[in-house]
Amino acid sequence: MLVSPxxxxxxxxxxxxxxxxxxxxxxxxxxxxxxxxxxxxxxxxMAVLLVGDTATGEEVVQDSFLAVSAAWARLRGGDKALxxxxxxxxxxxxSVLRRRQVADRYPAPPDPxxxxxxxxxxxxxxxxxxxxxxxxxxPRQREVLVLRYYLDLPEAQIAAVLGISRxxxxxxxxxxxxxxxxxxxxxx
Numbered sequence: 001m002l003v004s005p006x007x008x009x010x011x012x013x014x015x016x017x018x019x020x021x022x023x024x025x026x027x028x029x030x031x032x033x034x035x036x037x038x039x040x041x042x043x044x045x046m047a048v049l050l051v052g053d054t055a056t057g058e059e060v061v062q063d064s065f066l067a068v069s070a071a072w073a074r075l076r077g078g079d080k081a082l083x084x085x086x087x088x089x090x091x092x093x094x095s096v097l098r099r100r101q102v103a104d105r106y107p108a109p110p111d112p113x114x115x116x117x118x119x120x121x122x123x124x125x126x127x128x129x130x131x132x133x134x135x136x137x138x139p140r141q142r143e144v145l146v147l148r149y150y151l152d153l154p155e156a157q158i159a160a161v162l163g164i165s166r167x168x169x170x171x172x173x174x175x176x177x178x179x180x181x182x183x184x185x186x187x188x
Contacts, residue, residue: 035068063088063092129184147161
């Protein structure tokens with residue numbers, strides 16, 4: 001028997017007993033665990049079919065199990081709990097779909113500082129031209145340029161990574177840049 005350290009009201013302190021959780025609460029937890037083990041996967045499959053993606057389907061099912069746990073005292077029997085759980089999954093999936101419809105109807109306003117679509121398209125074209133020209137380079141020149149301009153490594157580190165001298169790094173960089181200039185000029 002556990003004793004409460006708090007004194008009772010009045011002048012004399014009388015210890016009060018704190019009882020452990022009732023066996024009914026343990027039975028509810030065990031029943032929920034059994035429901036989870038037996039029906040979780042099927043409920044997730046159902047939710048995924050309703051909402052269209054696995055992550056949201058799993059969230060719907062987890063929220064439904066929490067709802068069943070909260071409503072356990074009102075449910076009488078495992079059959080009613082399973083029916084409640086299935087209905088909860090359907091209702092929560094409907095809620096997700098309604099929220100998506102509202103979000104689609106009222107999209108967020110564009111960021112005023114965001115670049116225009118035209119600038120993004122031009123940047124993609126330029127980037128694809130640079131990548132295509134980079135692919136035409138010999139492997140060592142391509143490696144030097146990627147290490148220099150993508151990873152922003154200094155010449156000494158590039159030389160260490162590739163196992164060549166700093167002079168070779170400079171020579172490969174110069175040749176690669178000349179080849180890139182001519183390849184990009186030919187595309188324009």
